Structure formats: C-alpha cells, structure tokens
Amino acid sequence: MTLLRIFILLLSWCGGQAQAKAVFAHFMVGNSAKYSNHDWKHDIQLALKAHIDAFALNMAHNTILNESLEKAFDIAEDLDFKLFFSFDYAANGSWPKQDTIDLMNQYKDHPAYYKHHSKPFLSTFEGATSHDWPEIKNRTDTFFIPDWSSIGPEAAANNSYVDGLFSWDAWPAGPTEMNTSADEAYRYALQGRPYMMPVSPWFYTNLPGFDKNWVWRGDNLWHDRWQQVISFQPEFVEIISWNDYGESHYIGPLRQKAFEAFEQGDAPFNYADNMPHDGWRTFLPFVIDQYKNPNSTIHIPKENVVSWYRLHPVSVCTTNGTTGNSKTQGQIEYQPSQLLEDRIMYSALLRTPANVTVTIGKDTVPGSWDGVPTDGRGIYHGSVPFTSKLGKVKVAITRGKKEVASITGNPITSTCPRKEKGVQNYNAWVGTSGADCTMFMSKGLGIFSFGVIIFTLLQELDLF
Template sequence: MRWLLALATAASLAAAPAQAAKEVFAHVILGNTNALTVTDWEADMKLAKASSIDAFVLNVAQGDQNNDVSLSNAFTAAKNAQFKLFFSFDYAASPNGAFDKAGVKALMDKFGGDEAYFKVKEQGNKPLVSTFEGPKNADDWTELKASTNCFFIPDWSSLGPAKAAAAAGGVVDGLFSFDAWPVGPTNKTTTTDKEYQAALSGKAFMMPVSPWFFTNLPTTLSKNWMWHSDGLWDTRWDQVMEVQPDFVEILTWNDYGESHYIKPITKKDEYDGLLKTFGAPLDYVTNNPHQGWLKFLPFYIAQYKAGGKVPAVAKEEAVLYYRTAPATACPNGGTTGNNPAFGQTAVPPEQMAEDSIFFAALLTSDADVKVTVTVGATQIPATFNKPPAAGAGTPGVYRGAVPMGTNTGAVSLTVTRGGTTVAEAKGGPELSTTCQNNVQNWNGVAV
C-alpha cells in the first residue's frame, strides 16, 4: 500500500500546474511612446520577438491624455506583429497618482480580452496584470481579481517581500520586485530575489533584470542619482540561471529618463520632451546607444527557459560597453551614488563608477582566443577574466574589462581565434575628456 500511496503522491505532484512557462517581458513606459506610429510599434515588437522577448509590459499612468491613442496603436501593432502586451498600472505616476478601481476595470474590460493581451496558459489563460507600487490600494484587488479574472503580480517593493505577500490577506498571485540595482559600490546579489521566493511560498515570482541606472531630472521629480551598474546586465542573467524565477521582467525597453533602455534610439521625440520638462542639465540619451545589450538575449533567454542548461551557440558575437568620459573629467552634476531618499547612504559617484571599458563575447569556446580593445590609435591587450559558469573552454558568455586610462578616441573590440576574427563590436561614441554642458554624463553605451 505504501508504494501505491507514494506513486499517487508523485503523480499528483507531477500533475500540479507550473506557475508559468518561464516567459520574459520588457517594461515599456507608455508615456514615452506618444511619438510612435503603428508602424513604429511594429518595428519595436519585431525586434523584441527577434530578441526572444515574449511580451511588453505597458506601464500606464492614470489620466494620461495620450493613453487612448497610444494603447490603440500598441494593440493594433501587436495584432499585426503577433506579439503580446499586458498592463502594469502605475500608482505613483506624476501628476495623477494612484489608479482607482474603476480606472483599472475600464482598461481591463476594454483590453483584457483582446487577442494581443498576454494570458498565463498555466493559470487557465488568465490575463496577467502587474503594477508599479500601489500597496495602499491592495484591498481593491480582491474585487478587481473577481471582476477581471486576472492573474495578479504587482510590484509592491516598498513593503518588502513578506509584507507584500501578505497584503490584503494575501491577495496577490505572485510578486514582481523592482529591486534590480545594487546599493553600491558593492555588486548586486540574489539575496532579495530569494527572499521574495521564500515569502511567496510557491506563488509566482517575477525577477527584475536591468543593465544600468542613472537619472538626472532635478525639476519637479528631484531625481539625480546613479547606481553601480558596471557589469550588471550579464551578472543579472547569471543570477537568473541560479534563481530560476517563474517570470523575468527587463527594466526597461524605453525608460530613457533612468538610462536603462535597451531599444535602439530612433526618435528623439521619445525622450527629448521628458528631459526638457524635468530639467535635465544635459541630453544624456542621444549619443548613448544601448542596443548592444540585446545581442545575447536569445542565448540567455533560451538558457533560462531550459532551466539553466547551456544552449548551442548559434553565432559568436561581442558586446562593448563603457561610459564616454572618465569619472573626474567633468563636475559630477550634483549626482549622488545611491539615493538618500530611499534611506541609502550617499556615495560620491566617482567612487561608484569604474573607469573601465567592459566587454563580453558569446563564444563556443575561448580556446586559442585573443582579445583586443582599441581606443583611438592605441591597442590594449585584454583577457577574459570571467568565464561561463561551466568554466573555460565551454560555450557561453566570457567577460572582461580594461582601464580607460588616458586614452581617447573611437572604441572597438576584436575577438580572434587562430588569427581569424570571430566577433567584434564597434560604432559607439568616442571616449573623450570633454563633457556636454560641463556636466558629467553617468549613462553608459552598449554596442
């Protein structure tokens, strides 16, 4: 009888539905899309699909006068591109603040049943809903879940994992953490991610991954800080393999104001008004492309969905990322390392940002490989000092860095094997000792 009971228990566990099929999403600030046509949206979605992203998370602010047009364009494009979207209701957006129940329900009634709205197959095709903050409105969601039949994974990071999981009697179906950046100058760890998993006791966890953070929008928003971002993107994807969350959300596709966008810069209208409205003392976006961080996404996402098993390397590629000026080249612009408003200890940004040129390559192996970083006319021999988790000689992402020193000029990376170039990265702005408006730009470049 015991073996029958054990067999039945094993069958029951095997039949239990997973929280998710390990989808990966990219956070989109809807307020930054007013200049996008349906064709523009389609181009973004096709690029996201090619990068193995499963859906866009539309951060929607209550009462934004452009919501109707932007949402119509987005959902039309999503149907054309056979792509998926879902909402993250922003409860902290300026100037209108928190959503009320009626506002949430109206948008879900209009779009939740749309063929382009993302639904969680493992949860009976419930439409996925998230938030940016909003724990003071937690009680609203008992009624909203019943009326919209949604699968609810909010970001209530301000409460911390345990309190967020218990809010409104445990109304959440899971939680998203916005804790994607380290309190520097130390590196990001998985401590908070694992605290979320523990607090959720089997409910879904959506883990954040971000490449960078710098914001200088002092007017009205009073935002002027940076977080330690050197090597962050690849580090976080390594941590995704360790944590194996139910979902991953990339922060972000197009948040130019906080410098963690990964889409190509195509229209200045997407961010120019934002920078001017909130008093940015310099344009820290235009000459700072980030699309290099898209290159390895298909590999990383395939590895995540395979439970950490390393997939075949279809194409060897390289990525180069750096700031365009040494930390002391210009006045720091009043930027702090860390954000004192969050109770963090302010650190001079010069102590947070390493004056290095970082590089990474997706390779079948590092055997017989030579790495060269070139700045201007100077060639700098380099080495990969961080191999993939399985070690040297295995397929995966290899990483390294070289000091900027006093070098200036165009920056490029060449990876050769046996004298033949197998991967290279170039085309970003030059390394220089001059700065726009005599203010340091703490944003990065990824090519």
C-alpha cells in the same frame, strides 16, 4: 539516424516553443504619444527577435493614450506578440478604482493580451497602500503579480489575493556587485507562489523637475544579472526597461519623438541622445533560451562581441549634483566616483575560447575574461580600465591570427557634454559587432530557426 529519431527531434524543438516561463520588458506608454503604426511595429519586431514574450505597459493615471493603446494591441495581434498592463500608482498617485477596472475589462479579452493559466496578467508599479486591489482582482478575474517593493516582500506576500510578486530591486546598493539576496527574500516570502525577477543593465537619471538625480552602479550588471537569472530560475523575468530614456536603462531603439522626459524633467541635457543601447539585445535570445531551457543544447550560429562604457572618465566632468545612490530611496549616498569604475566592459558569445584585446586611441592592451562558460561554449565576459586613456575604442576577439569579431566604438574624451558647465554624462554607450545570436526561436519557427534545425539534423546525420 532513423526517420523516427528525426521526427522526435523536430517534436522536441517545436514543442519546446510553448514555455511556462516568460520574459517581459517594461514599456513606458507615456513615451509613445507620437508613435506611428510603424514605430509600434518596429519595436515589437525587435522584441520578438530578442525572444521577449510581452511588453509590460507602464501607465500613470491621466496619461493614458487611448489611440496609442489601440495601435499597440492591433499590431501586437498581427505579429503574435503579447501585452499586459502595469498600472503606475507612483507617478501621478493612485488610480481611481473604476478606471483600473474599466481599462482592464476593455482589453483583457483582446487576443494580444498576455494570459497566465487563462487569466489576464495584471501588474503594478507600487500601489501597495491602495485598498482597491481585492475588488479590482475580483471584478477583472486577473492573475495579479504587483511590484510593491516599497513595503518589502514579507508584507506584500501577506496579502492572500496576491498571486505572485514582482521586485523592483534590480540594482546594487553602493560600490558592490549585484547578488540574489533580494530575490531569495521574495522566494521565501512567497512560499511557492510565482516570482517575477527584475533585470536591468544600468541606471542614471538627472531630472530635477521630477526630483531625480542619481546613478547606480551598472558596470557588469547586464552580464551578471542574466547569469543569476539562469541559475535562480524564477517563474518570470521583467527587463527594466525597453524605453525609459530618463533613467538610462532602455534596451530598445532611440526615438527622438520619445524624448519628452528630458524637457518635462528639466534635464540639464539629453543624456540618451546618440547613446544607443541596442547592443544589449544582441545576446538576449541566447540567455533567454538558456533561462527557459537550461539543459538544452547550445547552438551558436554566429560569434559576436558586445561592449559598453561611459564616454568620459568619471573625474573629468562635474557631477551637476548627481549622487551615487539616493537618500530618497533610503540609501547611503556616495560620490559617483566611488561607485563607478572607468572600465570598458565586453561580452562575447563564442564556440571555443578566444583572446580579447582593447585599443583606446593609440594604446592596445590585452584583455582578460572574468567570466567563462563551464564547457567553453557560451558567453565570456570581462573588462579593462581606461582611466586616463582617451580616443576611439576597439574591442577585438581573436583566435590565433584570425579576428573573430570586433567593435569600433565611440571615443572616450575629456570634452564634457555641456562644455560651458562641464556636466558629466553617466549613461553608457553600447555597441555590438553584429546580428543577434539565437539558439531557437521562442515565437514559432522562422526561416532562420528552421535553418538551424536542418543544419543540426545534417550534423546528426553526418551529412554536413
């Protein structure tokens, strides 16, 4: 191999870091009231490690935390991470026009504010009925990509001042698997303008104080949706969410100081406590890199497995009024047992095919793969039923007699979270066997990524 070839490879890897496509995570600023500098730094470092490009800062009017925003932007600048505003027009109603303009103009030129084609990125959660947006966009010179899912893609796209659209349609309706029909409708309506595709792993909320008590089908959603992103190739992706504990779709770390929603929403119990979701970030570097570079060479430095499941059979505990789907969202309601399956889901990132077994208590059953990568390298996915089986869970990946990776997870029990009322927790417990698996760093070349490059070059030179 010539030095010129090495130089070209290095250029392609390093140059590939500047991407037109981007992945964001929806971040609830209201949950950061008690955040220290360390908390912000830790969250941002975890997001960077997962190859997330920016936090979409969801903010309801009258809940803005100026001190928290200052910390966030200063630390994001130090860590070369980006942030942008997603104004929430649903939680506390519409924002006063001038408040939106003033906050945008205060931060839009900050080095940490995310820009697209040199324009500050501006998003929303709803706000479709407001007539202020043309003036807001004009006076802030923004790239405007709102979520106006309540009026549908055609009506939203008919506004000429909209630069693109974000959809909140991230979960299947009813006892079905998620598909891309809603995404196709947005792409058609936008007629070439950018589309921000939503991805979410789960949804369960029981906050009667906020008139919310329903569950949507999750099960295989996290795996399936990323495969759809890689195939669909949207201009942007937004993960819902980083830290919305009250809706159970968080992928960030659990923070006791950020659990106020359970008290404010009169939750019957804290259904996020001791229910980590960090494992859902394990393969994010891999799938995000695949999304951004679908034809790139797959490098798997470490084989891992991730598993998620509910801790109680769906029929053991009472629903506490939780419905499957919600009439408030214009949906047909079901019993939760009609939507959710008593199954243990697992995904493994493997270099070559391998077997999977699942142990529940004293019972061990062979697993199978419902999804297999086309060339044998990549993410394998499957599940097994647990139904009436109880006990500790172990998911093991083996190749021959060798155990490649395994997880020992929390036990499945018939003891409900609130014994006196027997209330079901429809949230998921998520575990991972090890560290994140990355292909190449999308935010600069860290020591690990440089090592990956050197390793690959040595392979090319037949020196390793």
